[in-house]
Amino acid sequence: MATAVIRYTAAALTDRGRKRPTNEDAFGFSVEHGIYVVCDGMGGAAAGEIASSIAVDEILHQFSARRDSGEPLPKVALEAIDGANEAIFTRAQRNQRLNGMGTTLVALVAEERHAWVLNVGDSRAYRLREGRLQQVTLDHSLVEEQVRMGRMSHAEALRSPLRNVITRALGTQSSVTPDCFEMETEPGDVFMLCSDGLTRELTDRTIEALLKPNEALESRCAVLIDAAKKAGGHDNITCILVQAAA
Numbered sequence: 001m002a003t004a005v006i007r008y009t010a011a012a013l014t015d016r017g018r019k020r021p022t023n024e025d026a027f028g029f030s031v032e033h034g035i036y037v038v039c040d041g042m043g044g045a046a047a048g049e050i051a052s053s054i055a056v057d058e059i060l061h062q063f064s065a066r067r068d069s070g071e072p073l074p075k076v077a078l079e080a081i082d083g084a085n086e087a088i089f090t091r092a093q094r095n096q097r098l099n100g101m102g103t104t105l106v107a108l109v110a111e112e113r114h115a116w117v118l119n120v121g122d123s124r125a126y127r128l129r130e131g132r133l134q135q136v137t138l139d140h141s142l143v144e145e146q147v148r149m150g151r152m153s154h155a156e157a158l159r160s161p162l163r164n165v166i167t168r169a170l171g172t173q174s175s176v177t178p179d180c181f182e183m184e185t186e187p188g189d190v191f192m193l194c195s196d197g198l199t200r201e202l203t204d205r206t207i208e209a210l211l212k213p214n215e216a217l218e219s220r221c222a223v224l225i226d227a228a229k230k231a232g233g234h235d236n237i238t239c240i241l242v243q244a245a246a
C-alpha cells in the first residue's frame with residue numbers, strides 16, 4: 001500500500017510586546033532540513049538576546065550540517081543542542097558582562113511521519129489535531145513542577161511571584177538535559193512552538209479557537225500575537241506554526 005508523503009510548511013512571527021524595551025526571543029527554521037526552533041533568552045543587559053540568538057544559530061547550523069550523517073535524527077538534534085549549550089556557556093565564561101546568560105529552547109524535528117519535540121525551560125510545543133489543541137512539552141519551571149506534584153493549583157501557579165523561575169536552561173551550566181517527545185504525524189496536524197509571552201496571556205482554549213480556522217499559517221501567527229498583545233503583551237511573544245499535509 002502506498003503511503004502518502006507528508007510535506008511540511010511553516011510560518012513564524014515574533015513581537016516585542018507592549019511592555020519590554022527589547023526582544024530577547026529568537027526563532028529560526030529550515031523546512032528543507034526539517035528543524036524549527038524557538039528560544040527565549042535571559043540575562044542582564046543584552047545577554048538574553050545574545051544567548052537566544054546563539055542557540056538558534058548553533059542548533060540550525062549544527063543540525064543541518066549533520067542531518068544526513070546517517071545518525072538517528074533525535075541524536076543529531078541532541079548533539080546540536082549540546083553544541084549550542086557549550087557555545088553559550090563558553091561565551092559567558094569569557095565575558096563578565098554575559099555571566100549567567102541562558103535561554104529556553106523548544107525545537108521540532110520533522111521527517112515524513114515522524115516528529116520529535118525537544119525542550120529546555122518554559123517555552124512550549126503544542127499540537128492541533130482535528131481541532132483539538134494538546135500541549136506536548138512539560139515546563140521546566142518551579143511552579144509547573146509544583147503543579148505536577150499536586151502541591152499547587154494552576155491558578156496559584158499563574159499568580160505566583162516565582163512563576164518566572166525555570167529549573168533548566170541552555171547555556172547556564174556546562175551540560176544540559178533536554179526532554180525529547182516522539183510522535184507520529186498525521187496530515188492536517190499543526191504544531192505550534194512558542195515562548196511564554198503567548199501562553200501567559202492566552203489560555204489553551206483561546207489559542208485553540210484562534211488556531212482552528214483554516215487560514216494561511218502567516219495570518220494565524222499574526223492573529224495569535226495580536227491577541228496576546230491585546231491581553232496585555234507583558235513579555236516578548238514568538239510563535240512558529242508548522243503544518244503537515246499529505
Ligand code: CA
Nearest residue numbers: 040196197235
Ligand atoms: Ca519570556
